[in-house]
Amino acid sequence: ALVTLLRFWRELPLVLRQGARLNEPFSNVIAEVEASGDPITNKFVRNWLDMLCFLLQGLPAEGTMNAVIAYMLNDWYQPDVILDFPRGGSGAIVDALVRGVEKHPGCEVRLNTHVEEILVDPATGTATGVRAEVTRGPAKGPAVARAAQAVICNADTHGLRALVPRGASAEFDEVIDRRLEEFELLPSFVHLHAGIDAAGLGPVSEQLPAQWAYVRDWDAPGGVEAPRNIVLVSVPSLLDPSLAPEGKHVVHAYTPATEPWADWEGLARGSPEYKAKKAEAADYLWSAVEQYIPNARGRSVAAVEQVGTPFTHGRFLRRYRGSYGPRVKAGAQALPSHKTPVKNLWVTGDYSFPGIGVPAAAAGGATVANSLVSVGQHLAMLDKIRLPPRPGN
Numbered sequence: 001a002l003v004t005l006l007r008f009w010r011e012l013p014l015v016l017r018q019g020a021r022l023n024e025p026f027s028n029v030i031a032e033v034e035a036s037g038d039p040i041t042n043k044f045v046r047n048w049l050d051m052l053c054f055l056l057q058g059l060p061a062e063g064t065m066n067a068v069i070a071y072m073l074n075d076w077y078q079p080d081v082i083l084d085f086p087r088g089g090s091g092a093i094v095d096a097l098v099r100g101v102e103k104h105p106g107c108e109v110r111l112n113t114h115v116e117e118i119l120v121d122p123a124t125g126t127a128t129g130v131r132a133e134v135t136r137g138p139a140k141g142p143a144v145a146r147a148a149q150a151v152i153c154n155a156d157t158h159g160l161r162a163l164v165p166r167g168a169s170a171e172f173d174e175v176i177d178r179r180l181e182e183f184e185l186l187p188s189f190v191h192l193h194a195g196i197d198a199a200g201l202g203p204v205s206e207q208l209p210a211q212w213a214y215v216r217d218w219d220a221p222g223g224v225e226a227p228r229n230i231v232l233v234s235v236p237s238l239l240d241p242s243l244a245p246e247g248k249h250v251v252h253a254y255t256p257a258t259e260p261w262a263d264w265e266g267l268a269r270g271s272p273e274y275k276a277k278k279a280e281a282a283d284y285l286w287s288a289v290e291q292y293i294p295n296a297r298g299r300s301v302a303a304v305e306q307v308g309t310p311f312t313h314g315r316f317l318r319r320y321r322g323s324y325g326p327r328v329k330a331g332a333q334a335l336p337s338h339k340t341p342v343k344n345l346w347v348t349g350d351y352s353f354p355g356i357g358v359p360a361a362a363a364g365g366a367t368v369a370n371s372l373v374s375v376g377q378h379l380a381m382l383d384k385i386r387l388p389p390r391p392g393n
Contacts, residue, residue, distance in 0.1 A: 003375050007382060022067035025330040026053055029069075030061055047218045054224040055213075055232070058186045058257050058356050063329040067354075085210070085239050112136040113143065118151055120168040120342055127151040127345035130163075147344065152368055154349035154361075157183070158320035164342065171341035179336065179351075186356070187227070188261050188310035188322035191254040192285035196299035198249045204238040207292070211235070214288035227258050231288035251296070253285040254308075257324035261310050269311060278307045325356035338368045346371070 005012060021028075030049065033040055040046050053064035056072060075081065086092045098109050110132075117131040129146040153160055161176050204210050211234040220226040233253040237244035244250045259281075267274040285307075289296040310322030328335055335353045338346050348364045350356040370378045 004378055004382065007379070022065065022070070023330060023334075024066050025062050026064045026066050026069045027060075027062040028331075029066060044218075047215075047223075051213070051215070051224045051230065054230075055256055056357060057360075058324055058327065059329065060224055063327075063332075065330040065354075068360075083211070085236060087240055087242075089236055089240065089243050110134075115163065117165065118153065118163045118342075118345060119144070120164065120345075122168065124343065125169050126343040150344045150346055150372055152346045152348060154347070154365070155318060156320055156323070156325070156349070157351045159318055160347060160351075164345070169342050175336075175341055183326035183328060183333070183351075185321060185323040186257045186325055186327045188259045188313050188319075188324065189254050189257060189308065190228075190259050190281040190285065190310070191306075191308035191312070192252070192282055192289070193304075193306045193308070194251045194289075195244060195301040195304040196249050196251055196293070196296055197301070198237075198244075198247055198299075201249070201293065208235075208238065209292065210238040212292060214291050225258060227260055227263075228255055228284055229258065230256055231285060232256055233289050233292075235293075248301070251289055251293075253289050255285075259310055259322075261321040261323070264310050267311075274309075274311075278309060281309065282307045325350040328355060338364065338371065 026049070030040065030046075040049075049069075050060040052072070053059060053061045053069060056068050057064040061069075088095070101107050101109055112135045113132045114135060115130045115132045118127055119129045119131055120126065121128050127147060127150070129144060130151060132143045132145065134140050134143050153163065155163060157176060157179050161180065164172060164176075166173055201208060211232070214231045214233065215224075216229050216231075217226075220229045222229070224230060231253055232255075233251070235249050235251050237249045264274075264277065267277065282305075286297045293299070313319050313322035326335065335351070335355055336347075338348055338352050340347055346368050348361070348368045350361050350364075352364055353367075354360045354363055370381070373381075
């Protein structure tokens with residue numbers, strides 16, 4: 001770590017002086033501003049800051065780390081800044097990640113392969129591989145993959161608990177059981193994925209943005225965390241027409257981790273009650289879409305319309321209770337590191353540092369990867385991903 005840090009020796013003094021503040025809640029900064037001679041007097045700005053924190057980290061300002069907001073605000077307010085969108089949509093990111101794995105000799109991404117157990121050598125307490133079940137194709141059936149160096153698991157903590165047999169490591173059992181009790185879970189989501197007729201809508205503009213947030217009531221009890229109070233909507237085909245057939249648009253609308261699992265618990269999938277609740281969720285999500293696209297639902301192509309629920313998250317993403325992740329308050333709690341008491345078993349994803357959200361989970365994965373390669377390989381990667389200096393810096 002010291003060798004890699006020396007690459008940034010100019011920045012080190014500032015990090016050493018101010019680094020601890022990065023882990024403090026952003027509400028501390030707001031409190032300092034409020035106590036100054038130039039407080040935040042605009043209620044909308046205050047609410048917007050809470051919403052920004054919530055959308056990035058799942059908590060309002062009082063629970064969000066300064067590091068998250070400092071990075072985002074600094075990035076957003078650079079001259080001529082724009083919001084980047086991947087050409088080809090999120091599928092293009094997945095394809096790039098697969099290429100990044102499979103370009104190396106002997107490496108592959110296995111689909112339809114459900115990991116059932118992390119294998120631990122009882123004699124040494126070392127993770128040696130995984131036992132899986134191939135669900136489709138000619139190799140359908142049980143399978144075992146042996147680890148050359150380490151087993152890296154990105155399951156949530158409940159999933160990890162199920163994968164490592166109890167008794168394989170007494171210390172692991174104690175640590176994981178404590179984590180299960182320590183962290184409260186964030187709620188889940190409802191999603192709408194749809195295709196609509198684009199006739200007469202025109203290009204992306206202020207009147208028809210490619211992405212927007214709809215807040216039903218800024219003063220609702222619970223604020224930004226209130227169930228179904230905020231909906232995020234995107235129409236990515238406004239930016240990349242290849243994402244939809246000619247004359248059509250794709251639409252995605254969702255509530256950002258405010259849907260209580262308890263509201264769905266006990267419903268049977270496919271039951272009339274479940275279908276009615278999905279229809280109710282769809283009504284609300286369509287109302288957010290129609291803030292900018294009047295009669296959007298009337299334009300919908302029924303054959304491709306899909307509604308996702310907390311059950312969908314739980315099933316397809318293997319998330320306990322469909323949760324977005326742990327509800328960790330900055331300054332009051334800290335997520336665990338990536339090592340576990342089981343030798344050669346590492347964890348990554350949003351239940352380890354630095355937390356929830358794609359940027360944080362990706363950073364955690366990079367941390368684990370760099371922990372397993374040599375210092376020379378680490379330095380070479382730092383050179384490869386170095387960003388060009390910003391104007392004026």
